[in-house]
Amino acid sequence: MNASNIFTSHANVADTQTDEISTEIKETLTLLKQFYDVSIVKFIDFREVYSKQLITCNDKESVENELLSYQKRCTQEKLYLFEDTFFDDVSNNTHKLIRFYAQYPIYSVTNKLIGVVLMADLAPKTLIGSQKDQFISFAQLLQTQLNKNSDSVSNQSTKPAKKNYGEKYIHVFSLAPVAFLIALVLCSFTALLLYTIEKKELQSNYNQQTQQLRKTLFNALERFDNQGLYISQKDLVIAGFLQSQNNHTKEQLNNLVQSQVSQNLTYKGYVVFDSEYNQLALWSKNNFDLAAYGFTNWLEKFNKRANKQAVEVFTVADTAFLISEIKIKQGSIYTLTAFDLSKFLKAVIGKLNTENYNVFIATPQFTLGKKGEVNPSIIKNSISALSSRFPPTWRLHVQPMNKIVRPQITKYSLIRLGLISFCVFAFVYYFLRLPRRLHSEIKQKNQLILNREELFSSSLDALPHGFAIFNSHEFPVITNNAFNLLFAQVNKQNSQLSYSQLISIAQQHNIINHYHEHHKLDDDRNQLIDIGFTDGKWITVLQRHTDFNGFVCYFRDDTEAHQKECLLADVLEKSKQTNQLKEKFVTRLSRQLKTPLSSLKSLVEISKDPISFNEFKNNVGNISDACDQLESVIQQLVNINKSEIGKLKLQAKNVNLNQMINNNMSILAKEVENKRIVLKNNITPELTVASDEKLISQLVIQLVTEVLDSSNNTTLSINAQIKNESKRNYLHLDFSLSNLIDSSNFITELKSISGDDITRFIDDKDVSLELKFFISIFKMLGGKAITVCSNANKSTISLSMLVNIATKQGKDNEQEVPSSSLTNNDLVKASLVTNKHQNTLLLVDDDPLVEIVIRAMLKNENIKIDYARSAIEAMLMVSQNSYDIILMDIVMPELSGTDAMLKIKKHSDNLKTKIIAHTSTPDTGSKYVNQGFDDMLLKPVKQGVLINQITRILKDKSL
Known part of the structure; x- marks a missing residue:
C-alpha cells in the first residue's frame, strides 16, 4: 500500500467521524428545541466546523441579526446564562422579535472556549433553577460529543501505532482449509453430543414406562388377592359359628350365611354342606339355580381330585364356583361360593389408576376383560403374574394401551441431527471465512453505537425531572x-x-x-x-x-408550586367566607333595624299633632326604648370590627336580664311574623347581674337568629338563673323550643362542641366563621360550657357563663375590662388601657440568618416584624395583612425581589406601604428607585442606619 492510499484512508475515516458528530449535534439540538418548546436553537462553533441552527419563524434574517447582537453583548459582559429581561435597553430599542435568550459556553479537553450553545424564543420565558440545570446538561452533552473527535485525533497523534498481533491468527483461521477442518470438527462434535443426549432421553423414557407398567401389575395383583381373601373370610365366620355352638338350628345358620354374602353384588349363591352331602345352609339369588350348572355330584368329584388342595375353583360361562374345605372338631364342612367373574374383575380394578392400561384374567377356559370375555390373542405386549389365592392356571395380565417400544434412533431423528450439524458447520465456516477488514468494521460500528447510546443515556439521567x-x-x-x-x-x-x-x-x-x-x-x-x-x-x-x-x-x-397554589386558594376561600359572614351580619342587622325605625316613624307622625303632657311622657318612654334597640343593633356592628382588630373590651355594669331579653325580642319581632314563631320571656323581672349588657345582647340575638332560621311554627322560651359552682356565680341561659330543624350549619356545629370546655376551644378549628365569632364573644363574657339537648319534639340550648352578683351602684357607673385579661377567674374591674399604635414591618429574605439580625436590631423599637422566606410567601402575606414597610431581598429563587415588588404594587390596595430594596450588590439607590422601590439598604446594614432609615420613612408616611 503506497502513501497516497494511506492518506486517502485517513481522510475517509476523518470525514466519517465528522459526519457522525454533525448528526449527533443536530439530534441534540432537536431534543433541546423540543424539550424547552422554543423557536430557535443554535450551536456556534468558533472553529467553524460543526455550527448548526434550527429556526422556525417567518423572519429568519431579522432573528439571526438579533441573535448575533445578543451573542456579542454576552461575550462583552462575560455572561453565559441570562434572560432578556436583564437587557431592557437592548430589547426595547433595536430588538423586537426575540423576547427570551439564553446561552452557555462549550470548552475543549484543554479547557479552551470552542463555542456556545444558545436558545431563544419569540415569547417571554423564565428559567427556574432546575430548568437552568437541564440546559447545562444539554450543553455538557454537546461538549462530550465534540471532544470525542478531539480525543481520537489526539490519541492518534500522540500514541504510536501498535501492531495488532491478533490479526495474524484471524488471517490463519480465515484460510479455507483451516476453516473447513475447524467447522467439520465442531460439526461432528455437535452431532455426537446431540445423538448421545437423545439416546439417553429415549432410554430414560423406556425405563420409566416399564417401571410404571410393573407397578400397575403389582397393584392389580394385590387387589386381586385381597378380593380372594375377602371371599374366603366368610367361610371362617361360618366355621367359627359351628364350632362355638353345640346346638343350632338351620334357620340360624341360614340367617348367618345371608348376612355374610347378601350385601356383595358379585355373589350369585352360597351353600354349606357337611361330609355326608347334607345341605346345612343355602343362599342364592332368585334367578340362580345351582343344579342348572351340573353340580349335583360335585362333592364326589371334589374328593377324587388328583392334586388335593383346600380350595378349588371351577368356572362355567361367566360364573366362578369356589369350593373350600374347612376342618372343624366335629369333622369337615364344605362351602361352595358362586360369584360373577366380570363384576369380580371390575371390583379388582375399580380403584386402580388404569387410565393407560387394560387388565385381564386368563383361565384355561376363557379370558376375561373389563368389558367381558375377550379373545386371548388381544392381550399381546402385556406382563402377567400368578395369584396366591387362586389356582395356578389363573393369571392376571396388565397391558399398556400404547405399546412400549425399546429405545432406538429413528430416521427422522437422524435427518434432524444431520440438518443441525450442517447448520453448525455452515455458521462456523462462514464466520471463520469473514475477512479481517469486515471484523474491524463490525467492531468499530458497534463501538460507535454503544458509545453514542451510553452518552445519550447518561445525559438523560442527568436531567432532574422525569423524561420518557x-x-x-x-x-x-x-x-x-x-x-x-x-x-x-x-x-x-x-x-x-x-x-x-x-x-x-x-x-x-x-x-x-x-x-x-x-x-x-x-x-x-x-x-x-x-x-x-x-x-x-x-x-x-x-x-x-x-x-x-x-x-x-x-x-x-411542581410539588412546591402546587402547595403554594393550594395555600393561596385556601386563604382566598377563607377570605371569601369572611366577606360572606360580614354580608350576612349586615343583612341581619338591616332587618333588625326595621323594628326601632318603624317605632320612631310612628312617634314622629303622632308628634305632628298637639298632645297632652301625659301622652308626651308615654312617647318619651317609647322613644327611649327605640333608641335602646337602635343602640343594641349598632353596637353589634361596632363589636364585629373591634373583635377583628383585637380591641373589643368588656364594659361591666348592672344588667336587668328580663328587660334586656324583652328589648331583644322587640328587635326580632319582624323576623318571626312570617314564620308563626312565638317568643316567650320566662325570666323573673328582678334577675340582675354585673356583666357587659351589649355583648350579652349580641350573643342572644345571634343565637336566636340562627335558631329562628332553622324553625317554623314553634315556640321559643328563654329562661335564666344564677348558680353557685366552686364559689363562683354562673349565669345559665336556657333556650327551649320545639320542631328544631337541623338544616342549619350553625346548629349542627354547635351540637358537635356540646359539652366541651369552651376555654379549650381552638380558634383555628375547622368550623364556620359564624361559630368562631359566637365563641369569641362567649369566651369574653366568661363562657364555660354550651350544652345542646334534644328529646322527642323539644330541644334545649344552654349557655353557662361567669358573672358577678349585681351591686347597688348606679346605672352609669360602668367599668371597661380588656378582653385579654378575662379568664375563668371572677370578672375584675379594670380601667381602659390604650395601647400605642405599633408599626408593622415585613422582612422578605431566603436567608434565615438575616431575620435573626434584623429582629435583634429592632428589638427595642415599637415595630411588629413578620418574616417571609420567599417572594411568593411574601405576596401571600401582603394579600392578608397591612404593612407599613416591606424590606425586600433582591436575589431569591423562583421569583426575584424586583418582580415581587412590581406585583405587590400592582395588586395591593394599601398605597401607603413603603418597599425598601435590601441587597448586597453595591449600586446607587437611583437604580432601584427607577425600578419602583421607595428606597435601598445595602447588606450588611448597620443598626443605626437601619433605624434612621425606617424612622424617616415612617415619619414621611404619617405626614
Missing part, C-alpha cells in the same frame, strides 16, 4: 432515572408496562390520587396533564406527540 419516549403502542422506548424512580413502586412487579397501564395500576394501588388531562394545545399535538401522588408529590406532564405516532413526556416536579 413512548412508541405508537404506548410502551416506553427511552426513560431516565428520574422517571424510573417516579414509578418505581409500579414497575417493581411489572417489567414492561404501557403508559395507560402504568397510570391505571398506579391509581388502583392508590399511588396516584389525582389525574387530569387538560385540553390539547398546538393543533392537538401537545397536551398538559396534572398528576397528584398520594405522598404529596405533584407532577405536571407535558405530552408531545411525534411524527412516528409515539409521544414524548416531560414529568416536571
Whole structure:
C-alpha cells in the first residue's frame, strides 16, 4: 500500500467521524428545541466546523441579526446564562422579535472556549433553577460529543501505532482449509453430543414406562388377592359359628350365611354342606339355580381330585364356583361360593389408576376383560403374574394401551441431527471465512453505537425531572432515572408496562390520587396533564406527540408550586367566607333595624299633632326604648370590627336580664311574623347581674337568629338563673323550643362542641366563621360550657357563663375590662388601657440568618416584624395583612425581589406601604428607585442606619 492510499484512508475515516458528530449535534439540538418548546436553537462553533441552527419563524434574517447582537453583548459582559429581561435597553430599542435568550459556553479537553450553545424564543420565558440545570446538561452533552473527535485525533497523534498481533491468527483461521477442518470438527462434535443426549432421553423414557407398567401389575395383583381373601373370610365366620355352638338350628345358620354374602353384588349363591352331602345352609339369588350348572355330584368329584388342595375353583360361562374345605372338631364342612367373574374383575380394578392400561384374567377356559370375555390373542405386549389365592392356571395380565417400544434412533431423528450439524458447520465456516477488514468494521460500528447510546443515556439521567419516549403502542422506548424512580413502586412487579397501564395500576394501588388531562394545545399535538401522588408529590406532564405516532413526556416536579397554589386558594376561600359572614351580619342587622325605625316613624307622625303632657311622657318612654334597640343593633356592628382588630373590651355594669331579653325580642319581632314563631320571656323581672349588657345582647340575638332560621311554627322560651359552682356565680341561659330543624350549619356545629370546655376551644378549628365569632364573644363574657339537648319534639340550648352578683351602684357607673385579661377567674374591674399604635414591618429574605439580625436590631423599637422566606410567601402575606414597610431581598429563587415588588404594587390596595430594596450588590439607590422601590439598604446594614432609615420613612408616611 503506497502513501497516497494511506492518506486517502485517513481522510475517509476523518470525514466519517465528522459526519457522525454533525448528526449527533443536530439530534441534540432537536431534543433541546423540543424539550424547552422554543423557536430557535443554535450551536456556534468558533472553529467553524460543526455550527448548526434550527429556526422556525417567518423572519429568519431579522432573528439571526438579533441573535448575533445578543451573542456579542454576552461575550462583552462575560455572561453565559441570562434572560432578556436583564437587557431592557437592548430589547426595547433595536430588538423586537426575540423576547427570551439564553446561552452557555462549550470548552475543549484543554479547557479552551470552542463555542456556545444558545436558545431563544419569540415569547417571554423564565428559567427556574432546575430548568437552568437541564440546559447545562444539554450543553455538557454537546461538549462530550465534540471532544470525542478531539480525543481520537489526539490519541492518534500522540500514541504510536501498535501492531495488532491478533490479526495474524484471524488471517490463519480465515484460510479455507483451516476453516473447513475447524467447522467439520465442531460439526461432528455437535452431532455426537446431540445423538448421545437423545439416546439417553429415549432410554430414560423406556425405563420409566416399564417401571410404571410393573407397578400397575403389582397393584392389580394385590387387589386381586385381597378380593380372594375377602371371599374366603366368610367361610371362617361360618366355621367359627359351628364350632362355638353345640346346638343350632338351620334357620340360624341360614340367617348367618345371608348376612355374610347378601350385601356383595358379585355373589350369585352360597351353600354349606357337611361330609355326608347334607345341605346345612343355602343362599342364592332368585334367578340362580345351582343344579342348572351340573353340580349335583360335585362333592364326589371334589374328593377324587388328583392334586388335593383346600380350595378349588371351577368356572362355567361367566360364573366362578369356589369350593373350600374347612376342618372343624366335629369333622369337615364344605362351602361352595358362586360369584360373577366380570363384576369380580371390575371390583379388582375399580380403584386402580388404569387410565393407560387394560387388565385381564386368563383361565384355561376363557379370558376375561373389563368389558367381558375377550379373545386371548388381544392381550399381546402385556406382563402377567400368578395369584396366591387362586389356582395356578389363573393369571392376571396388565397391558399398556400404547405399546412400549425399546429405545432406538429413528430416521427422522437422524435427518434432524444431520440438518443441525450442517447448520453448525455452515455458521462456523462462514464466520471463520469473514475477512479481517469486515471484523474491524463490525467492531468499530458497534463501538460507535454503544458509545453514542451510553452518552445519550447518561445525559438523560442527568436531567432532574422525569423524561420518557413512548412508541405508537404506548410502551416506553427511552426513560431516565428520574422517571424510573417516579414509578418505581409500579414497575417493581411489572417489567414492561404501557403508559395507560402504568397510570391505571398506579391509581388502583392508590399511588396516584389525582389525574387530569387538560385540553390539547398546538393543533392537538401537545397536551398538559396534572398528576397528584398520594405522598404529596405533584407532577405536571407535558405530552408531545411525534411524527412516528409515539409521544414524548416531560414529568416536571411542581410539588412546591402546587402547595403554594393550594395555600393561596385556601386563604382566598377563607377570605371569601369572611366577606360572606360580614354580608350576612349586615343583612341581619338591616332587618333588625326595621323594628326601632318603624317605632320612631310612628312617634314622629303622632308628634305632628298637639298632645297632652301625659301622652308626651308615654312617647318619651317609647322613644327611649327605640333608641335602646337602635343602640343594641349598632353596637353589634361596632363589636364585629373591634373583635377583628383585637380591641373589643368588656364594659361591666348592672344588667336587668328580663328587660334586656324583652328589648331583644322587640328587635326580632319582624323576623318571626312570617314564620308563626312565638317568643316567650320566662325570666323573673328582678334577675340582675354585673356583666357587659351589649355583648350579652349580641350573643342572644345571634343565637336566636340562627335558631329562628332553622324553625317554623314553634315556640321559643328563654329562661335564666344564677348558680353557685366552686364559689363562683354562673349565669345559665336556657333556650327551649320545639320542631328544631337541623338544616342549619350553625346548629349542627354547635351540637358537635356540646359539652366541651369552651376555654379549650381552638380558634383555628375547622368550623364556620359564624361559630368562631359566637365563641369569641362567649369566651369574653366568661363562657364555660354550651350544652345542646334534644328529646322527642323539644330541644334545649344552654349557655353557662361567669358573672358577678349585681351591686347597688348606679346605672352609669360602668367599668371597661380588656378582653385579654378575662379568664375563668371572677370578672375584675379594670380601667381602659390604650395601647400605642405599633408599626408593622415585613422582612422578605431566603436567608434565615438575616431575620435573626434584623429582629435583634429592632428589638427595642415599637415595630411588629413578620418574616417571609420567599417572594411568593411574601405576596401571600401582603394579600392578608397591612404593612407599613416591606424590606425586600433582591436575589431569591423562583421569583426575584424586583418582580415581587412590581406585583405587590400592582395588586395591593394599601398605597401607603413603603418597599425598601435590601441587597448586597453595591449600586446607587437611583437604580432601584427607577425600578419602583421607595428606597435601598445595602447588606450588611448597620443598626443605626437601619433605624434612621425606617424612622424617616415612617415619619414621611404619617405626614
